[in-house]
Amino acid sequence: MTVADEALAKPPAGAPGNARVSRRAATWAWLWQRLTGVLLVVLLGVHFWVEHYAQPGAVLTFQNVQLRVQTLLFALIDSLLLAVAIFHGLNGVRMVVLDFRAGARIARPLTVGLWIVGLAALAFGIHTLLAFLGVIA
Amino acid sequence: MWAWLFHRISGLALVFYLFLHLMVLSSATAGPAAFDRAMEELHSPLFLALDLLLLLAVLYHGLNGIRVVLFDLGLGVRRQAALFWMVMVLTALVLLAAVAVTWPFLFGGGRAG
Amino acid sequence: MxxxxxxxxxxxxxxxxxxxxxxxxxxxxxxxxxxxxxxxxxxxxxxxxxxxxxxxxxxxxxxxxxxxxxxxxxxxxxxxxxxxxxxxxxxxxxxxxxxxxxxxxxxxxxxxDMSGFFAKYRAVQPYLVGGDGQRAVEPASGPGAPAPEEVAPGREFRQSPADRAAFEDATICILCGACTSSCPSFWTNPDYLGPAALLKGYRFAADTRDCLAERVPLLSGEDGIYRCHTIFNCTAACPKEIPITEALQSLKRMASRRLLGGGGGGGRQAAR
Structure with a gap:
């Protein structure tokens, strides 16, 4: 059997239906990566400005952070940044893994696993935020 | 291809940093003193230099991200190489400005605020 | 010698x-x-x-x-x-x-060995597809073949020169395989449809006689257009100088528009 015969005998790779993820989910994942990416440019810009430039000479201390996040607006911005950054980062990881054949074959457990990691990281971050608010001490 | 490769490397580095960042900030749950000690630690020249590396990753990933989103909107696809160089130049300019600002704290023995 | x-x-x-x-x-x-x-x-x-x-x-x-x-x-x-x-x-x-x-x-x-390459070419159904189930039929000829009006009852699929010109670039592909060979996404995931097959998909998706409701799902899976990360190797490698990445970007927008309920083809007959 020649190499060509063997290749022809194999089922065609990449036929529609080989993806283990629905087409709608694939399009959503792509779309959300773009939306969160653009949002991150804005939110990170705000985050960076506030932490490092808004008050020249101000030192990053517990008290200073506390003063900031006690404002509802900043508590919301920080929470949104946290959620959006985690989503964008982990969805990016998913994209990288799916770029490998072996990764694409575990697409579904991978997605579930990354959601668990992401939600845990979100809870962990909110926990820290609550510490600044004095809810946990 | 380089634009994509740098985007990917910086992206993975930023995910790693995101989790590191959350870990460091969580020192706040052990009280204000623990948090302030951690922040003090991060103002050493070593961590400031690492901050510049972080800034490089953020700048490149953000600017190239805008480039990619433009392509997704159908804008500038045929000028992709020129846009890549714009991303590189902008990244370099902002990074140089940041290095200039950070310089005294890196080598002048000053303490960063 | x-x-x-x-x-x-x-x-x-x-x-x-x-x-x-x-x-x-x-x-x-x-x-x-x-x-x-x-x-x-x-x-x-x-x-x-x-x-x-x-x-x-x-x-x-x-x-x-x-x-x-x-x-x-x-x-x-x-x-x-x-x-x-x-x-x-x-x-x-x-x-x-x-x-x-x-x-x-x-x-x-x-x-x-180009058999995988051509399997993907076939997978994108490189011919006009239509919601009435008739459009996928090969043009019939020879004795006993149905008359054209039986294939597409009472319908003539007209296309303006401007509509045809819109996807001219995509029609000149000669399936040499250079683009897919140059694509890093294909290097690591050989199940990826690849730029050549997706460009062929675009050639029909952009054709006003094709049915987007049937076409887009063929191309928009995780082993389809979303493995394209605008790396531009394919566009650089193409010996016919086809702006392949641009075509794949159009496909992504078509898929998003369909998902968001916009139909995705201007005045196109999205589902006949």
């Missing part, structure tokens, strides 16, 4: 050709051939000279010799080219390295 090789007034170029027979050789090797240069000589002519005069066992694919059939795509001095339309003088080197297209299995020497 040809007497021209020894002639002092004939410039000589050297072809370093990758040789590999996976059934015999443990790994690829390079054979160096001295080839008498003649003005206007293409890389394909050089390879055929070797085949005729030095080594009849050299395996390569070619057919039309005029960049229309897509058979002779290979790496020449490290870049994706059609051997038939690459002039030796344009390489500006007396040393010419010839390798098969990378990331396809080598069958022998410069001949690679």
């Amino acid at each position: 040809d007497q021209a090789l020894g002639a002092a007034d004939t410039p000589t170029v050297y072809f370093n050709v990758q040789r590999y027979d996976p059934e015999v050789d443990a790994k690829p090797r390079y054979d160096r051939f001295a080839v008498p240069y003649e003005p206007g000589m293409t890389v394909l002519q050089g390879l055929l000279w070797i085949l005729d005069h030095v080594d009849g066992s050299l395996a390569l694919r070619y057919s039309c010799r005029e960049a229309a059939c897509g058979s002779c795509a290979m790496l020449v001095n490290g870049w994706y080219r059609l051997a038939c339309k690459t002039q030796v003088k344009d390489l500006r080197s007396k040393e010419i390295t010839v390798q098969p297209l990378p990331h396809y299995p080598v069958i022998k020497d410069l001949v690679v």
Whole structure:
């Protein structure tokens, strides 16, 4: 059997239906990566400005952070940044893994696993935020 | 291809940093003193230099991200190489400005605020 | 050996050709051939000279010799080219390295296995599809074939010259396989449909006679357009200079518009 015969005998790779993820989910994942990416440019810009430039000479201390996040607006911005950054980062990881054949074959457990990691990281971050608010001490 | 490769490397580095960042900030749950000690630690020249590396990753990933989103909107696809160089130049300019600002704290023995 | 090789007034170029027979050789090797240069000589002519005069066992694919059939795509001095339309003088080197297209299995020497490539081509259904289930039928001919009006009852699918011109670029693809061979997403995930098949999908998705409701799902899976990360290798590699990445970007927008309920084709008959 020649190499060509063997290749022809194999089922065609990449036929529609080989993806283990629905087409709608694939399009959503792509779309959300773009939306969160653009949002991150804005939110990170705000985050960076506030932490490092808004008050020249101000030192990053517990008290200073506390003063900031006690404002509802900043508590919301920080929470949104946290959620959006985690989503964008982990969805990016998913994209990288799916770029490998072996990764694409575990697409579904991978997605579930990354959601668990992401939600845990979100809870962990909110926990820290609550510490600044004095809810946990 | 380089634009994509740098985007990917910086992206993975930023995910790693995101989790590191959350870990460091969580020192706040052990009280204000623990948090302030951690922040003090991060103002050493070593961590400031690492901050510049972080800034490089953020700048490149953000600017190239805008480039990619433009392509997704159908804008500038045929000028992709020129846009890549714009991303590189902008990244370099902002990074140089940041290095200039950070310089005294890196080598002048000053303490960063 | 040809007497021209020894002639002092004939410039000589050297072809370093990758040789590999996976059934015999443990790994690829390079054979160096001295080839008498003649003005206007293409890389394909050089390879055929070797085949005729030095080594009849050299395996390569070619057919039309005029960049229309897509058979002779290979790496020449490290870049994706059609051997038939690459002039030796344009390489500006007396040393010419010839390798098969990378990331396809080598069958022998410069001949690679394109069966996976064409399986993906078939997978995108490279013909007009329609919501009435009739459009996928091959044009019938011969005795006993149904009359055209039975295939598409009472319907003539008209297209304006402007609508046709909109996807002109995508119609000139000759399926040489250079783009898919150059794509990093394909290197790591050989299940990815790849730029060539997706470009063919775009050629029909952009055709006003095609049905987007049936077309887009063929292309928008995780092994479809979303493995494209606008790397632009395909566009750079294409010997026909087709803006492939641009076409794939259009497909992504079509898929998003459909998902968000916009229909995705302007005044297109999205579902007949």
